Amino acid sequence: xxxxxxxxxxxxxxxxxxxxxxxxxxxxxxxxxxxxxxxxxxxxxxxxxxxxxxxxxxxxxxxxxxxxxxxxxxxxxxxxxxxxxxxxxxxxxxxxxxxxxxxxxxxxxxxxxxxxxxxxxxxxxxxxxxxxxxxxxxxxxxxxxxxxxxxxxxxxxxxxxxxxxxxxxxxxxxxxxxxxxxxxxxxxxxxxxxxxxxxxxxxxxxxxxxxxxxxxxxxxxxxxxxxxxxxxxxxxxxxxxxxxxxxxxxxxxxxxxxxxxxxxxxxxxxxxxxxxxxxxxxxxxxxxxxxxxxxxxxxxxxxxxxxxxxxxxxxxxxxxxxxxxxxxxxxxxxxxxxxxxxxxxxxxxxxxxxxxxxxxxxxxxxxxxxxxxxxxxxxxxxxxxxxxxxxxxxxxxxxxxxxxxxxxxxxxxxxxxxxxxxxxxxxxxxxxxxxxxxxxxxxxxxxxxxxxxxxxxxxxxxxxxxxxxxxxxxxxxxxxxxxxxxxxxxxxxxxxxxxxxxxxxxxxxxxxxxx
Amino acid sequence: xxxxxxxxxxxxxxxxxxxxxxxxxxxxxxxxxxxxxxxxxxxxxxxxxxxxxxxxxxxxxxxxxxxxxxxxxxxxxxxxxxxxxxxxxxxxxxxxxxxxxxxxxxxxxxxxxxxxxxxxxxxxxxxxxxxxxxxxxxxxxxxxxxxxxxxxxxxxxxxxxxxxxxxxxxxxxxxxxxxxxxxxxxxxxxxxxxxxxxxxxxxxxxxxxxxxxxxxxxxxxxxxxxxxxxxxxxxxxxxxxxxxxxxxxxxxxxxxxxxxxxxxxxxxxxxxxxxxxxxxxxxxxxxxxxxxxxxxxxxxxxxxxxxxxxxxxxxxxxxxxxxxxxxxxxxxxxxxxxxxxxxxxxxxxxxxxxxxxxx
Numbered sequence: 098x099x100x101x102x103x104x105x106x107x108x109x110x111x112x113x114x115x116x117x118x119x120x121x122x123x124x125x126x127x128x129x130x131x132x133x134x135x136x137x138x139x140x141x142x143x144x145x146x147x148x149x150x151x152x153x154x155x156x157x158x159x160x161x162x163x164x165x166x167x168x169x170x171x172x173x174x175x176x177x178x179x180x181x182x183x184x185x186x187x188x189x190x191x192x193x194x195x196x197x198x199x200x201x202x203x204x205x206x207x208x209x210x211x212x213x214x215x216x217x218x219x220x221x222x223x224x225x226x227x228x229x230x231x232x233x234x235x236x237x238x239x240x241x242x243x244x245x246x247x248x249x250x251x252x253x254x255x256x257x258x259x260x261x262x263x264x265x266x267x268x269x270x271x272x273x274x275x276x277x278x279x280x281x282x283x284x285x286x287x288x289x290x291x292x293x294x295x296x297x298x299x300x301x302x303x304x305x306x307x308x309x310x311x312x313x314x315x316x317x318x319x320x321x322x323x324x325x326x327x328x329x330x331x332x333x334x335x336x337x338x339x340x341x342x343x344x345x346x347x348x349x350x351x352x353x354x355x356x357x358x359x360x361x362x363x364x365x366x367x368x369x370x371x372x373x374x375x376x377x378x379x380x381x382x383x384x385x386x387x388x389x390x391x392x393x394x395x396x397x398x399x400x401x402x403x404x405x406x407x408x409x410x411x412x413x414x415x416x417x418x419x420x421x422x423x424x425x426x427x428x429x430x431x432x433x434x435x436x437x438x439x440x441x442x443x444x445x446x447x448x449x450x451x452x453x454x455x456x457x458x459x460x461x462x463x464x465x466x467x468x469x470x471x472x473x474x475x476x477x478x479x480x481x482x483x484x485x486x487x488x489x490x491x492x493x494x495x496x497x498x499x500x501x502x503x504x505x506x507x508x509x510x511x512x513x514x515x516x517x518x519x520x521x522x523x524x525x526x527x528x529x530x531x532x533x534x535x536x537x538x539x540x541x542x543x544x545x546x547x548x549x550x551x552x553x554x555x556x557x558x559x560x561x562x563x564x565x566x567x568x569x570x571x572x573x574x575x576x577x578x579x580x581x582x583x584x585x586x587x588x589x590x591x592x593x594x595x596x597x598x599x600x601x602x603x604x605x606x607x608x609x610x611x612x
Numbered sequence: 613x614x615x616x617x618x619x620x621x622x623x624x625x626x627x628x629x630x631x632x633x634x635x636x637x638x639x640x641x642x643x644x645x646x647x648x649x650x651x652x653x654x655x656x657x658x659x660x661x662x663x664x665x666x667x668x669x670x671x672x673x674x675x676x677x678x679x680x681x682x683x684x685x686x687x688x689x690x691x692x693x694x695x696x697x698x699x700x701x702x703x704x705x706x707x708x709x710x711x712x713x714x715x716x717x718x719x720x721x722x723x724x725x726x727x728x729x730x731x732x733x734x735x736x737x738x739x740x741x742x743x744x745x746x747x748x749x750x751x752x753x754x755x756x757x758x759x760x761x762x763x764x765x766x767x768x769x770x771x772x773x774x775x776x777x778x779x780x781x782x783x784x785x786x787x788x789x790x791x792x793x794x795x796x797x798x799x800x801x802x803x804x805x806x807x808x809x810x811x812x813x814x815x816x817x818x819x820x821x822x823x824x825x826x827x828x829x830x831x832x833x834x835x836x837x838x839x840x841x842x843x844x845x846x847x848x849x850x851x852x853x854x855x856x857x858x859x860x861x862x863x864x865x866x867x868x869x870x871x872x873x874x875x876x877x878x879x880x881x882x883x884x885x886x887x888x889x890x891x892x893x894x895x896x897x898x899x900x901x902x903x904x905x906x907x908x909x910x911x912x913x914x915x916x917x918x919x920x921x922x923x924x925x926x927x928x929x930x931x932x933x934x935x936x937x938x939x940x941x942x943x944x945x946x947x948x949x950x951x952x953x954x955x956x957x958x959x960x961x962x963x964x965x966x967x968x969x970x971x
Contacts, residue, residue: 146786256921258856267858289922335917335925335932403747412949513914520939524947525795526730526747532786538939539788542914542932546921552866 107193111432114189126193129175129184133194136170137201145202145339149536152204152338157331159295159341160205167209168243172198174235176213176220180456180463181227182235187220187443188374188501189435192381196428199385200392203540204339206385208245210378211291211340215246217371218300218316221443222359223481224455225472228463230298230318247296249287249345250368256289259302259310260372260549261557262365262568266311272303272347274315280353281305283317286329286346289547293343294328297321301347302364314364318356325350336539355473360482363572370570373438373494376501376548380431383508383544384424387515390537391420394519397530404523416522420515427504427511434497434504442497445488452484482572494570499561502554505544509551512541621681627661628688636692643693643792644933648754651792654696658689659721663700667708667819667891672715678890679827680883683834690838691845694937695792697838698944701831702726702751702793706759708819708827708891709769709808718757725751727798728828728945729763735770735800737762741778742770742805746798750944753783753794759808760800767822769808778803789940819891826898828945830884833901836909836941837881843909843916843934844874851919861919870915877908896966899955903948909938 107114107130108123140163151158167173175190177183184190191213198206216234219226237244250259252271258264272285283303293299299319304310319326329344359367395417398404407413439447446452455463462468471477516538523531545551560566635657636643642650658664661675666682668674677685682704690697705726707715718724727749729735735744742760752758755774762768772779781796808821819827848871851862861867884901886893913935917924924931942948959966 150785251922254855256856264857269855333927335927335936412953416949517910517939521943521947521949524731524950525750525940525943526733528747532788535786535788539932539936542917542935543925545918546925550866550918550921552864552918556866 111436113433113436126190129171129186129190130193130197132170133172133197136167136172137198140166141198141205142201145205146532146536148202148339149204149336152341153333156333156338156341157294160339161295163205163339164208164243164245165241168238168241171238172209173212173238173243173245175209176216177231177235178220178224178227178456180224180458180460181231182239182460183231187435187439187447188377189432189439191375191378192431192435195378195381196385196388196431199382200389202339203382203386203389203537203543204337206382207291207337207340210382211248212246212296213378214371214375215248215292215296215298215300217374218248218358218367219318221367221370221374222316223446223478223484224452225474225477225481226358228460228469228472232460234298244297245292245295247290247292247299248371249290249293249299249301251287251289253286253288253344257550257553260368261553262311262369265314265365268310270304270307270310272301273307274303274305274317274352276305277351280351280356281315281317283319283325283347283350283352286344288344289332289342290345291340291342291547293345294331294341299345300358302368304364305361311365313362314368315361316358316364316367317352318358319347319350319352320356323350323352335542336536337543359572360475360478360575363482366569366572369498369568370442370494372548373442373498373501373570376498376505376554377431377435377438379544379548380427380434380501380504380508383505383512383541384427384431386512386537386541386544387420387424387427387508390512390516390519390534390541391417391424393530393533393537394420394522397523397527401527401530403527407522413522416518420518423511423515427508430500430504430507434500437500438497442489442494443485446481446484449484449488479575483574485571486574489571491570492567495561495566495568498568498570499558502549502557502561505548506551506554506558509541509545512544513538516541621677621684624661624675624677624681625684625688628663628685629691631657631661632689632692636689636696640693640792640930640933641928643695646791646794648794651696651699651754651794654693654792655699655723656721658696658700663689664703664721664723665707666700667704668715672712673720679830679886679893680890683830683884686831687834687838687841690835691842693792694835694839694934694941695790697835698790698793698832699723699725699751701828701835705819705824705827705831706757706771709759709821709824710771711809714771714806714808722756723751723754724757724759725749725755725793726824726828727752727758727760728825729761731946731950733763735760735762737768737770737805737807740805741802742772742800743802744800746800748784748795749781749798750790750795750940751793752781752798753796758798760798760805761821761824767820767824769821769824770805771808772800772803772805776804789936789938790944823892823895825945826893826895829898829902829951830893832941832944833884833898833905836902836906836938837878839934839938839941840874840878840905840909840912843913843931843938844871844878846931846934847871847874847916847919867919870919874912874915877912880908881905896955896958899951899958900966903951903955906938906942906948910935910942913938 114123174183175186179185254269258268274281274283301317305313325348327346332342398408520534665674666677686697702725706724757773759771778801780799784795787795854861920931
């Protein structure tokens with residue numbers, strides 16, 4: 098198997114990594130990439146076809162050994178914040194890992210990708226959400242008995258439209274969360290949920306009032322051991338089969354208040370933020386698939402007797418050059434989008450001294466009841482949102498979302514073109530490499546569909562870059578202080594208040610001091 | 613050999629359309645799953661209509677459809693299932709190269725397959741025995757007999773009965789598309805064979821060996837067109853039914869643009885014509901049509917999955933299967949990039965542009 102070893106370091110390829118912000122340790126990123134590549138070569142690539150075959154026969158079959166092996170290589174804690182015991186990665190780290198794993202097997206890679214997607218609402222909701230489940234996930238990886246996460250957004254009657262605020266307002270939402278003392282009860286069905294049948298924890302987006310989904314869209318953290326939760330059909334997919342996609346049903350599942358991720362009603366903005374963070378890794382998934390196809394066809398042309406002489410043909414040379422070109426561009430796009438998100442959309446908040454200081458507080462202290470109580474309080478959630486408003490803007494996140502959408506859409510198209518062209522080069526008589534390329538071609542199609550169809554993603558590009566709109570990507574500020582009698586400010590009022598430096602209660606450090 | 617009238621051909625095509633709708637489409641998922649029983653069941657129906665011997669004359673149990681009639685018929689069958697349509701094409705192409713006395717030994721309802729010469733495949737014939745290996749023979753698994761087209765400057769073909777000593781077939785379990793035409797690799801070690809004479813009308817054979825590749829290409833084009841039709845019809849229906857953002861998704865330009873492109877590709881389909889005897893397709897025309905139709909089918913079926921979104925990606929809906937089947941049409945009997953080469957080899961300087969529809 099030909100593997101395209103990088104001729105240039107990440108720092109050389111992407112100088113912006115080293116230049117901007119300095120939050121991202123490039124050497125650490127190189128080490129992470131090497132670790133992902135090792136895991137892919139030793140554990141993923143050799144099993145890819147076999148697992149695809151088995152899950153083709155039985156979609157519910159799942160390979161926990163691979164998850165454990167991935168855990169040994171740290172693949173499950175890439176985006177878990179350091180204070181919770183993870184690597185502290187964001188979009189860039191997730192993307193770099195995805196490309197490496199997907200070049201070997203996209204289906205297996207997406208188990209880890211869907212896990213990271215499930216984590217991302219918690220990660221983006223701020224430090225108040227980092228202890229508890231995220232620490233448990235990191236601990237489970239270290240213990241060798243890893244737990245998985247999933248994120249549930251899509252519904253039977255609403256797919257693409259729950260990933261866009263305008264469409265969400267008119268979407269046919271059938272799930273809902275009903276307010277009860279101490280929390281909510283969730284009911285309804287979610288569909289095509291990657292890792293849904295194997296996850297311990299699921300972040301689920303649903304409306305607390307289905308008649309006003311956009312205004313009441315809320316993220317909940319659900320324990321899959323809860324009464325009323327059930328896994329329905331596990332889908333028989335065309336590709337990416339190693340990662341199960343399941344239908345999930347919720348029948349009055351109780352979720353306590355402390356497991357609302359962010360705040361009640363902030364889900365639409367949170368979804369936009371999650372997508373801005375998760376679409377660059379999807380671009381990387383697609384790039385990895387294209388690279389995997391390119392590596393395989395090149396290996397076949399160089400080594401297989403049946404391909405003798407073909408490398409001398411101009412058609413073949415031009416096709417290979419075209420693949421190299423497309424992969425290069427797709428990688429540039431997803432790296433650019435990742436860096437933009439990490440540095441501009443979220444980087445400021447993550448590298449804020451208060452957040453970094455939290456990482457130095459021993460977990461034993463953070464686990465004490467008063468601290469834990471404050472971290473789970475509304476004030477802490479408000480503080481995290483205020484910090485976001487202080488360190489970024491809705492325009493910056495909208496722009497980041499547009500770049501992420503561009504990387505995702507273009508990557509998906511590249512994956513389809515490159516895998517299709519590779520398959521055409523080898524033809525039907527090529528032997529084992531044909532099966533590998535056919536699998537990658539089947540896998541590639543999904544990258545044009547999930548995380549919003551490519552069409553929707555391109556409309557995001559229009560809105561964010563061509564039309565320069567600003568989408569509501571940040572949860573609104575809701576500063577509460579004695580002078581308002583507990584009444585929420587408007588966003589504008591609160592921003593003015595923030596800028597005046599008076600919002601001492603709405604910052605991590607200030608709030609922490611008060612507790 | 614007297615050909616069917618246009619009316620008779622139209623009637624048979626209508627019967628094929630009805631059969632595809634009523635019998636094949638409901639069985640498409642089972643055929644895709646590789647069920648041999650369901651294949652035998654479908655084949656029995658097709659043979660009952662004489663579609664296994666559509667190019668042969670009545671003396672040999674045929675229905676004298678002629679190439680245009682056969683192509684129109686398999687296009688209709690492909691709307692139901694591309695793989696079963698491919699079985700019909702391969703069987704007709706194989707039997708049509710056999711001589712009268714060879715056909716006499718082929719029982720009614722037998723399923724044969726023509727195996728085209730493939731790049732890198734070397735088959736050698738000596739003293740009535742065939743040696744070599746074919747890595748991928750579409751429709752060969754479970755076939756009652758195979759006709760191998762031999763590469764080389766002089767067109768030649770050899771017929772081998774499935775049970776012949778020296779022939780070993782191994783099913784290709786990784787086959788992604790057209791799975792109702794189950795593929796196998798073929799090892800030939802001194803396999804008993806008889807030359808398939810070919811030659812229009814000569815020794816009873818309906819199709820010349822030299823024109824068999826063109827028949828396969830034209831037939832593959834017809835199958836691709838049938839698959840693309842099915843994709844368009846399904847996507848159009850879904851786009852009217854599925855709501856998004858409070859309206860049917862066809863109201864979104866993002867969706868209607870894809871459907872429009874599918875409609876345009878279908879409308880650009882050139883009817884394939886044959887020689888006056890109705891038994892041969894011109895080589896360059898077959899190449900042009902095959903390239904155009906299969907590229908169009910891949911584009912349309914991929915768009916159909918996109919219109920369906922996540923639902924289309926799931927095996928149970930039958931939409932993603934169209935994409936896999938179309939991709940195999942693009943690769944059979946050779947990948948389209950090799951078909952482009954072949955086309956240019958057939959075009960000497962000074963020749964006028966190839967017409968997909970000769971006048």
